[in-house]
Amino acid sequence: MFYLKDADPELHQILMREVGRESATLELIASENFVSYPVLEMAGGVMTNKYAEGYPGKRYYGGCEHVDEAENLARDRAKKLFNAEYVNVQPHSGSQANMAALFTFIKTGDTIMGLDLAHGGHLTHGSPVNFSGKLFNVVSYQVDRETGRVNFDEVRKLAKEYKPKLIICGGSAYPRHIEFEDFKAVVDEIGAFLMADIAHPAGLVATGLHPSPMPYCDVVTTTTHKTLRGPRGGMIMMGKDRENTFGVVAPKSGRVKNMSELIDSMVMPGIQGGPLMHIIAAKAVAFGEALQPSFKDYTSQIVQNAQSLAEAFLNKDYHLVSGGTDTHVILIDLTNKEITGKAAEKALEKAGITVNKNMVPFDERSPFITSGIRIGTPAITTRGMKEDQMLIICDLIDQVISDPENDDVISNVISIVKELCDSFPLYDDLLN
Ligand SMILES: Cc1ncc(COP(=O)(O)O)c(C=O)c1O
Known part of the structure; x- marks a missing residue:
């Protein structure tokens, strides 16, 4: 069933180049992964055609019986995975999940606290260039210079001083478990909401390899693709x-409702229109x-791989923020x-190894230059790589970083990357 090749050879070639890449x-971007064929099939399926504004059983369009089934399955499976009583699977992205959650619990102009972007936070946790920084009054907390972990003395001090309405925990480059319980103690002292963004460790949370935010947090957001x-x-x-005992007002009716209804109405019609039903159905497949x-x-192998990589880098005198990892992420400080x-x-x-530059805590360089790189193991673990390959990968990265201008080093690394990739094939059926 391949049509693109004849219909639009130009784009087909672009697609094939991406499959080839x-x-x-070696894909080491911590926020990326490789979905299965069934997820790809559903994401590329006919549900892309369907308008389904609203929620299962309460749509603004006819013909929704099958997309309803898919959305119900996505919700039920996510509830089971995360032990959650309420789930909304419609946000188009992690950023939109965060926007809807924030708009539900607080008003523009309110004070929020989030982890500083340069310390591992995310743009939507209060960066001045993002809606969160423009619409809310933001007080950022940081990690401790020595330990690289969230500094709860500082969090508590700032919380008492600025009295935020909501604190966000979680981030994009935080190698350690998110300390939900410690954050809960702080919000209880000041009477604020606690929002967890588990976009990064969601797979680890779902399988019990990372603590669950559910007992501690008022609302939890995630991405589905890491x-x-x-x-x-x-x-x-x-x-x-x-x-809803907090006086939060719904966008349309303004009636007092349960928080679940408020979140639903904030996602649609609050910030989104028609849901991406092909993607929601593909979420259901992935949750299955x-x-x-x-x-x-x-997920156990993801963590074991990250810990093996971390140890290998430490043995080569690399400085890792927080000294290692509990998760899939390691953050290397190259200073x-x-x-x-x-x-x-x-x-x-x-050299064929994809990572991203990343600010490190107390970085003196700009976000465009940075003093660090972030490395993650979800994608290479999907390929089947294990601890032995991590030692090789650490060695390859070290060779390149130690001599980045040396073309002989680069071509030697390229050939070893090729051997590794050939031994752990990916998407062969799409290439042939
Ligand atoms: C912690 C965190 N939250 C939210 C997001 C936003 O997700 P998206 O890129 O889907 O908007 C990311 C993405 O990297 C993230 O790392």
């Missing part, structure tokens, strides 16, 4: 639904995969090496 390079290995998208959850026992083997994050990313890319 994904299969022939460690959870689903299609690109977002999701909002609550461990327990609760009555994540409910299989083999998914826990996969003791003679290379910037930007130059490392570029040299590694030439």
